[in-house]
Amino acid sequence: xxxxxxxxxxxxxxxxxxxFSFSVPLKNKIRIGRRDYVVxxxxxxxxxxxxxxxxRKYPVEIVRSRQNKYEILxxxxxYTFTVETPFSLQRMKVINSTKxxxxxxxxxxxxxxxxxxxxxxxxxxVLRGEPVVILEAMKMQNEIQSPVNGKVIKVSTKxxxxxxxxxxxxxxxxx
Amino acid sequence: MDLSGKSxxxxxxxxxxxxxxxxxxxxxxQHSKGKLTAHERISLVFDSGSFEExxxxxxxxxxxxEFGKVDRTYGDGVIVGHGKVNGRLVFAYAQDFTIMGGSLGxxxxxxxxxxxxxxxxMGSPIIGxxxxxxARIQEGVASLSGYATIFQNIIHSSGIIPQISxxxxxxxxxxVYSPALTDFVFMTSHTSYMFxxxxxxxxxxxxxxxxxxxxGGAEIHARKSGVAHMIYDDEENTILALKKFLSYLPSNxxxxxxxxxxxxxxxxxxEKLRDIIPDDPxxxxxxxDVINLIIDKNSFFETSELFAGNIVTGxxxxxxxxxxxxxxxxxxxxxxxxxxxxxxxxxFIRFCDAFNIPILTLADxxxxxxxxxxxxxxxxxxxxxxxxxxSEATVPKITVILRKAxxxxxxxxxxKNLGGDFSFAWPTAEIAVMGPDGAVAILYRKELAESKNPxxxxxxxxxxxxxxxxxxxxxxxxGYIDEVIDPAVxxxxxxxxxxxxxxxxxxxxxxxxxxxxL
Numbered sequence: 001x002x003x004x005x006x007x008x009x010x011x012x013x014x015x016x017x018x019x020f021s022f023s024v025p026l027k028n029k030i031r032i033g034r035r036d037y038v039v040x041x042x043x044x045x046x047x048x049x050x051x052x053x054x055x056r057k058y059p060v061e062i063v064r065s066r067q068n069k070y071e072i073l074x075x076x077x078x079y080t081f082t083v084e085t086p087f088s089l090q091r092m093k094v095i096n097s098t099k100x101x102x103x104x105x106x107x108x109x110x111x112x113x114x115x116x117x118x119x120x121x122x123x124x125x126v127l128r129g130e131p132v133v134i135l136e137a138m139k140m141q142n143e144i145q146s147p148v149n150g151k152v153i154k155v156s157t158k159x160x161x162x163x164x165x166x167x168x169x170x171x172x173x174x175x
Numbered sequence: 176m177d178l179s180g181k182s183x184x185x186x187x188x189x190x191x192x193x194x195x196x197x198x199x200x201x202x203x204x205q206h207s208k209g210k211l212t213a214h215e216r217i218s219l220v221f222d223s224g225s226f227e228e229x230x231x232x233x234x235x236x237x238x239x240x241e242f243g244k245v246d247r248t249y250g251d252g253v254i255v256g257h258g259k260v261n262g263r264l265v266f267a268y269a270q271d272f273t274i275m276g277g278s279l280g281x282x283x284x285x286x287x288x289x290x291x292x293x294x295x296x297m298g299s300p301i302i303g304x305x306x307x308x309x310a311r312i313q314e315g316v317a318s319l320s321g322y323a324t325i326f327q328n329i330i331h332s333s334g335i336i337p338q339i340s341x342x343x344x345x346x347x348x349x350x351v352y353s354p355a356l357t358d359f360v361f362m363t364s365h366t367s368y369m370f371x372x373x374x375x376x377x378x379x380x381x382x383x384x385x386x387x388x389x390x391g392g393a394e395i396h397a398r399k400s401g402v403a404h405m406i407y408d409d410e411e412n413t414i415l416a417l418k419k420f421l422s423y424l425p426s427n428x429x430x431x432x433x434x435x436x437x438x439x440x441x442x443x444x445x446e447k448l449r450d451i452i453p454d455d456p457x458x459x460x461x462x463x464d465v466i467n468l469i470i471d472k473n474s475f476f477e478t479s480e481l482f483a484g485n486i487v488t489g490x491x492x493x494x495x496x497x498x499x500x501x502x503x504x505x506x507x508x509x510x511x512x513x514x515x516x517x518x519x520x521x522x523f524i525r526f527c528d529a530f531n532i533p534i535l536t537l538a539d540x541x542x543x544x545x546x547x548x549x550x551x552x553x554x555x556x557x558x559x560x561x562x563x564x565x566s567e568a569t570v571p572k573i574t575v576i577l578r579k580a581x582x583x584x585x586x587x588x589x590x591k592n593l594g595g596d597f598s599f600a601w602p603t604a605e606i607a608v609m610g611p612d613g614a615v616a617i618l619y620r621k622e623l624a625e626s627k628n629p630x631x632x633x634x635x636x637x638x639x640x641x642x643x644x645x646x647x648x649x650x651x652x653x654g655y656i657d658e659v660i661d662p663a664v665x666x667x668x669x670x671x672x673x674x675x676x677x678x679x680x681x682x683x684x685x686x687x688x689x690x691x692x693l
Contacts, residue, residue, distance in 0.1 A: 062473065067412045088409040091209035095365045111508050112546060138541045139610060140509030141457050165548060 011084045105148050107170040109163040113137025117159050118170075120152045126172060133157070133169050150175045193231060193249050201273035210344065210366050211410050213254050213271035216304050219414045220267060226258035230289065236281040236314060243313040248274050251282040252307075255290040257299070260421055263433070266294035269304035272344050276308030279350070283311070284321025291328040298427035300337040302417065305354065306344030322349045329356040334529040337424045341417060342367045342403070343410055345387075355402065358526055359420070359478065362393035362403040363413045369396060369403075401482040401519060423476060423490040423497045425530050432497035432532055441472045441666070448662040452578055452603045459505040462487055462537060465577065466500055469493075469535075469666045475500070478523060483515035484508075488523040490532070494670055499527035502537035503588070505578070512584050513544040514557040521560035528568035533673055536565075536595070538588040539578040541610065558587065559692040565589045567689060571676035573669055576600040576647065576656065582609050591655055596679065597672040598656040599665070600647035606656070607645045611637040614644075 012020045022030055029036050041060075043049040050057040051074075064071040068083045084092070116134040120126060131143040132152070154171040157163060197214060205212045211219070217226055235251045252274035257266045268287050270277040287303075294301035310318040329338060333356070340354035341361040346369045354360045354369065362369070370391035377383050377390065389395070396403035405420070407413040425432045445468050451460050466475055470491035477489035484507035489500050501520055503510035512520075527534050543549070543558055565572070565587065573596060574589045585606060589595040600606065608614065615636040616623070626632045650656045660668050 065473070067407050067416060085411050087206075087211070088411055090206070091409050094207065094209040111511075111544070136457070138509035138511050138544070139457055139612065140459055140505065140541065142459060142509060143506075 009086065011086075011089060012081045013084055013089075014079065014081045103174055104153075105146075105150065105172045105174055106168045107132065107144060107146070107172065109135060109165055109167045109169055110142070110144070111135075111137045112164050113142070113162070115157050115159055115161045115163060115169070116141060118155060118157060120155065120170070122152055122155055124152050125175075126150060126152060135163070135169075144169065146172060148172060148174050189232060189249075196249055197273075205273060208366060209409070210272070210306070212273065213269040213304065213306070216343065216410065216414065217254055217256075217258075217267065217269050219411065220302065220304070220418065221258035221260060221265070222262065226256055226267075228254060228256040230255060230286045233282050233286065235283075236317065238313055239315060239317065242315075245280070245311070245313050246275055250274070251280055251286065252277050253283045253286050255286045257290070257293070260418055263421070263426060264297065264299045265302060265421065266290050266297070266299055267302040267304065270307040270344075272306040272308075275311065277306050277344065278308045278311035279318050279321055280311040280314045281317045281321050284318065284325060288321075288324045288328055291325065291332065294336055295328070295332045298336060298429065300339065300421060300424065300426060301332070303338075303340045303353065303357070305340060305342045305346050305350070307350060308345060309348045309350050319349070322353070325353055326356060329353065333358075334428060336427050337421075337530065339417065339420070341413060342369060342393075343413070344368075347371075347373050359404045360396075360402060361405045361407070361413050361417055361420075362396060363410050364393045364406055364408050366410075367393050397479075397481045399482075401479060401515060404479045404482075406481070420476060420490075423492075423532075425532075428530055430531070432530070434497075435492060435495045437471065437492075437495040441470070443667040443670070444663050445666065446663045448665055451662075452601070456578070456605070459509070461506050462502045462504045462510075462539065462577070465537060466491065466502060469669065470498070470500070471495065479519050483513070483519045485510050485513065486516035486520045488519060493535075493666075493673060496673070497532055498673070499523065499532045499534045500537070501534060501589075503540040505539050508544070509541050510539055510579075511541055511544040512558060512561070512587065513549055514552055514554050517554070517557045517561040521564040524561070524564040524568055528564070528570050531570060533571040533676065534568065534573070534589070535669060536572070536574040536589040538574055538576045538580050538585070540581070540584040540588055541579050542581050542584045556692045558583075562587050562593070563689070563691045565595075566593050567691075568594075569679075569681040569683065571596055571673055571679050573597045573672050573676075574599065575660075575665060575669070576604040576606060578603050578605060579610070580604060580606045591657070596676050599658055599660050599668060599672075600651065600656045601662045601665075602647065602659055603662075604647035604659070605641070605645035606647055606650045607640075611640040611645055614640055 008024055009021055010024055020032060028040050029038055040052040042052055047057055047059055050059045058075050061073045062070060063073050063078065071078060071080045113135045116136045118133050120132045126132060126146040128146060128149050130146050132146050133144040135142045135144055150172040152170060153173045157169045202212050232249050233251055234247055234249060235245050238245060252271050253268055254271060255268040257264060268290050291301060332338060338357040339359050340357045342354055343363050344367055346354060351369045351371055368387045368391045374385050374387055374390055377385055393403055393406040397406040405416060407416055423432065448468050451464055453460055470493055474492040475489055479488060485504050487502040487504045491498055491500050501523060524534060543554060572589050586593060591598040615633055619636055623629045623633060647656060647659045651659050
């Protein structure tokens with residue numbers, strides 16, 4: 001019906017916002033920067049999936065994938081990136097231009113319990129997914145992770161405190 | 176062929192008029208909001224060239240009373256039809272926001288109702304791609320009756336064909352109940368909203384300032400309300416995920432789920448499974464690591480991922496066959512059962528049961544969440560849903576107890592006596608009426624009160640309890656579980672158990688329907 005939608009090109013956007021484009025279906029030649037490289041993606045029983053480049057095998061494994069986000073292990077180094085289509089890139093621009101930026105993120109206790117440890121101090125930088133507080137509840141130690149990259153601007157709890165559900169534990173300034 | 180005859184001329188003119196109706200300008204308008212047009216969405220969903228549209232030339236109904244303008248366009252703002260998705264027949268309707276805001280008029284509703292009835296008759300899944308401003312005010316009460324017919328059709332088809340809603344724009348007022356009644360709801364972040372009353376009304380009635388995004392954006396419905404099961408960053412990803420999702424489901428309640436060829440890439444015996452459970456019973460782990468090592472590699476499709484993370488639900492494949500997975504997640508809220516996780520689990524189990532999808536349960540549950548909050552909000556009746564759903568399900572049901580299985584929660588998580596077909600336990604399992612600390616405090620209250628060193632005594636008693644009672648061996652010896660297994664062979668055991676259950680047949684007493692606590 002609409003041939004324009006046939007995707008011929010996809011982009012891989014790395015976590016550092018670097019962009020690589022590749023053609024669909026995948027060809028053996030890929031372009032990085034200004035140079036073309038001849039690589040082959042292959043798999044067999046002995047090595048699993050690997051990339052063949054200059055007669056050498058580089059094993060690659062998808063560690064985790066969620067929608068268009070991938071975490072891969074290549075040569076024992078982990079990389080994260082998203083796969084975007086021309087339209088989704090355009091959409092991203094539209095949304096980023098209209099979306100207000102949420103500047104602060106308050107971390108709240110997900111359930112009543114006791115704080116075992118606070119792993120950050122005011123002023124510490126945190127990365128998304130980094131544990132910041134250990135909360136013991138239901139006789140289990142729960143890691144409470146930072147939902148964003150940013151800087152801790154307030155710590156309103158300390159080890160040994162009992163907290164109720166939705167008590168604010170930490171305030172992070174989004175960066 | 177000679178097409179110059181009079182009847183052909185009209186035929187061609189109409190075709191051209193329809194083509195003209197969908198101008199570049201309209202498409203541009205949708206694109207500028209980061210949205211695709213209805214046609215583009217349809218062409219993404221269906222295999223290339225397989226979509227057959229019906230009723231493309233219907234026109235809006237006459238207004239009973241002249242009030243506001245209705246565009247006399249072909250199709251009345253909705254595309255309906257059928258086609259192939261990964262080679263399988265699927266019916267769909269897509270609302271077109273560029274025509275009168277995708278508003279639902281009488282004819283618009285009739286088209287949807289028609290395709291719903293066809294889908295039911297053919298026993299094929301139906302997908303609704305929604306992008307609509309709501310009922311068409313100009314057509315008055317007639318458009319409301321249209322909604323009612325759509326709802327009625329969804330309810331009639333419920334449990335017979337999979338019905339999936341993909342909300343890609345606004346859905347407000349009565350319109351929200353159409354997705355709500357279907358089996359699964361997909362939403363696209365930032366551009367889709369669902370609410371019963373919009374921000375304007377909220378402001379008027381309650382004097383509360385709230386944006387559409389805060390009130391009923393995809394994030395809110397995926398995390399807080401649980402209305403949306405799957406959300407994605409953009410429409411292309413939403414549709415790709417939808418297509419993948421469909422590959423797990425049978426076309427109707429008589430068929431078995433589709434099978435894919437097992438590539439043999441997943442080892443049947445995997446020693447990594449032995450190392451997942453931490454030695455310290457108070458330490459958490461990610462149950463998804465266990466799931467991914469048991470099922471076929473990369474086959475896990477999680478549903479309601481962001482809502483009630485303390486229970487994990489989703490589809491996966493075992494030797495190419497679809498199974499439903501329900502697992503407690505120790506990493507989130509210690510994996511307790513609370514109101515949200517019970518309703519999430521129960522609804523998933525009922526879907527699996529309706530569509531012949533066997534259920535694998537991985538249990539590691541410390542119990543139900545205590546507290547005023549939960550009790551007053553009705554954890555009793557909500558927790559009962561899970562119990563009801565498990566016990567009622569007649570599909571093959573297998574449980575593996577990974578670690579904690581205490582009290583009522585042990586019963587709920589598909590225990591043997593609740594109708595579980597096979598019940599396995601890892602050697603790390605702790606099966607008892609309650610956890611060591613609680614049990615010791617009750618059983619030795621007097622001794623502890625009289626003791627000179629209560630902490631020391633308690634520690635000793637807890638250790639004794641853990642050794643003597645909180646293990647899988649007593650339950651094994653009594654036959655409450657079938658086998659204590661080496662974690663490494665879990666996949667092998669489960670595959671063989673599901674194979675043994677492939678002809679499972681349960682006679683259910685005749686009744687109109689059970690009365691599930693809702």
